[in-house]
Amino acid sequence: MEEIWNGLFKAIELIATWDPQVVEITSRSLFISLSSAFLASIFCIPMGGVIQFRQFWGKKALINLIQTLYSLPTVTVGLLVFLLISRSGPLGSLGLLFTPYGMILGQAILVCPIMIGLTITALSEVSPLIKDTARSLGANQMQIIVTVIREARVAVMASVLLGFGRALSEVGVAMMIGGNIRGYTRVLTTSIALETSMGNLELSIALGIILISISLVINLILTRIRG
Amino acid sequence: MKLATTTSLQDTGLLDLIKEKFDQSHNVSLDVVSGGTGIAIQYGERGDVDVLLVHDKARESKFIEDGHGLERRCIAFNYFYLVGPENDPAGIQGMNASAALAVIMAKGMEDPDSVKFVSRGDDSGTHAREKLLWKNAGYNYSDILNSESNSTKSWYIDAGQGMGATLNMASELQAYTLTDMSTFMAYQGNLNLTSLIEGGDELLNVYVGMVVNPQKHPGVNCLLASEFIDYLVSDQGQKLIASFGTDKFGKPLFFPAKGNCDVISCSEEECAVPTAASCAAAA
Numbered sequence: 001m002e003e004i005w006n007g008l009f010k011a012i013e014l015i016a017t018w019d020p021q022v023v024e025i026t027s028r029s030l031f032i033s034l035s036s037a038f039l040a041s042i043f044c045i046p047m048g049g050v051i052q053f054r055q056f057w058g059k060k061a062l063i064n065l066i067q068t069l070y071s072l073p074t075v076t077v078g079l080l081v082f083l084l085i086s087r088s089g090p091l092g093s094l095g096l097l098f099t100p101y102g103m104i105l106g107q108a109i110l111v112c113p114i115m116i117g118l119t120i121t122a123l124s125e126v127s128p129l130i131k132d133t134a135r136s137l138g139a140n141q142m143q144i145i146v147t148v149i150r151e152a153r154v155a156v157m158a159s160v161l162l163g164f165g166r167a168l169s170e171v172g173v174a175m176m177i178g179g180n181i182r183g184y185t186r187v188l189t190t191s192i193a194l195e196t197s198m199g200n201l202e203l204s205i206a207l208g209i210i211l212i213s214i215s216l217v218i219n220l221i222l223t224r225i226r227g
Numbered sequence: 228m229k230l231a232t233t234t235s236l237q238d239t240g241l242l243d244l245i246k247e248k249f250d251q252s253h254n255v256s257l258d259v260v261s262g263g264t265g266i267a268i269q270y271g272e273r274g275d276v277d278v279l280l281v282h283d284k285a286r287e288s289k290f291i292e293d294g295h296g297l298e299r300r301c302i303a304f305n306y307f308y309l310v311g312p313e314n315d316p317a318g319i320q321g322m323n324a325s326a327a328l329a330v331i332m333a334k335g336m337e338d339p340d341s342v343k344f345v346s347r348g349d350d351s352g353t354h355a356r357e358k359l360l361w362k363n364a365g366y367n368y369s370d371i372l373n374s375e376s377n378s379t380k381s382w383y384i385d386a387g388q389g390m391g392a393t394l395n396m397a398s399e400l401q402a403y404t405l406t407d408m409s410t411f412m413a414y415q416g417n418l419n420l421t422s423l424i425e426g427g428d429e430l431l432n433v434y435v436g437m438v439v440n441p442q443k444h445p446g447v448n449c450l451l452a453s454e455f456i457d458y459l460v461s462d463q464g465q466k467l468i469a470s471f472g473t474d475k476f477g478k479p480l481f482f483p484a485k486g487n488c489d490v491i492s493c494s495e496e497e498c499a500v501p502t503a504a505s506c507a508a509a510a
Binding site (some may be wrong): 179182183198 | 372392
């Protein structure tokens with residue numbers, strides 16, 4: 001028990017004094033996961049709109065599949081992206097492996113199902129009246145999708161935040177694609193894994209507290225905007 | 228009984244074989260926790276395991292001195308290799324290891340695109356040896372760490388991962404790295420790396436077994452742990468170690484400690500002899 005209290009005390013000290021290592025790792029983590037959430041949202045929100053408003057064969061099955069992939073294991077995404085961007089893979093020449101950009105790509109893929117799925121749910125909750133009104137005013141299909149997404153912006157925003165939370169807290173892609181390189185691809189989760197194994201428990205606890213605090217903030221924002 | 232081991236013994240498959248034979252003859256089930264030497268020693272210091280197989284003399288001695296372990300027993304050895312891209316962009320082939328590191332550093336700072344070094348950076352035995360080599364080369368390890376810039380353009384890459392992952396990274400980035408001989412041989416088929424410097428006292432790699440002290444950590448299975456060490460240093464165990472890998476790689480991955488005590492600078496009392504300290508006395 002003493003070890004835990006000591007660790008906690010030193011961890012708070014590390015955070016309170018803005019320890020350069022803690023600040024650096026935290027800001028890198030935020031940058032990478034925000035970027036991946038942003039990248040994913042560019043593709044996933046319109047994609048969710050298209051799936052929701054188009055009628056096509058296999059739509060139910062597709063939505064089911066997307067929902068199944070909410071719990072897509074991070075290591076399988078890591079493996080997939082590794083095979084793609086490794087030196088001997090099809091995208092090897094881009095040199096993305098063991099860079100933050102490779103991590104952003106992998107995390108974007110990881111959070112895509114959640115964002116598409118929750119966007120679909122969000123849009124399905126918008127009153128059909130809005131769609132009809134837009135159509136009667138002469139809007140084309142793309143304009144209708146944009147109108148409805150705007151109407152559901154709070155719930156769509158929530159899907160982006162949840163995606164960001166998942167990206168921030170995952171360790172599989174970060175480790176396999178980033179490689180945990182100090183000062184370059186080392187993020188909160190991979191640091192905690194490494195520092196714990198090296199016995200630097202204070203630093204691990206400090207980073208863990210930060211990780212949980214960020215999740216807490218995300219959750220507070222979610223509650224707030226759902227209001 | 229729980230055994231914490233350095234990754235090389237596990238990743239090469241040697242420990243699976245030893246476990247199979249030992250489990251059979253002693254009718255037990257050995258639980259193997261595999262990590263770097265730093266991690267293994269930490270498990271030992273916390274009393275989370277009963278016996279250790281590690282390879283970093285300085286930390287082994289400290290472990291014994293601090294009373295966490297009963298005795299140090301040399302069981303096997305091989306060498307570290309300095310490996311790198313086939314075209315050897317820094318031109319280190321034929322140098323001694325510490326001189327080679329100095330050259331890699333100088334050329335890496337000049338041209339980080341073509342000369343890089345990947346470090347384990349995880350407090351493992353191999354990482355400890357890398358630090359020692361930097362010291363021999365006349366550098367402070369903290370200076371090495373500070374010389375990296377926070378960009379892709381850095382010549383020194385601190386991976387913070389196990390040997391296999393580090394080798395894969397070095398291969399992908401066409402960088403140099405320090406590796407133990409056995410892991411390199413086991414992974415070589417999948418790597419675009421070649422061994423550039425091998426052998427020599429600087430690169431000697433001695434594997435050691437230690438029983439966790441039951442006085443310091445009540446509840447550890449001292450008797451069985453001693454039997455395990457005794458099995459490793461027995462003729463049977465030493466033969467197993469000496470022949471392991473010859474069928475697959477054409478040469479052994481590890482050399483037995485027995486008969487090589489002078490070469491590996493282990494004293495007679497700690498070189499491939501059965502454990503002497505009694506668990507009862509310690510407890």
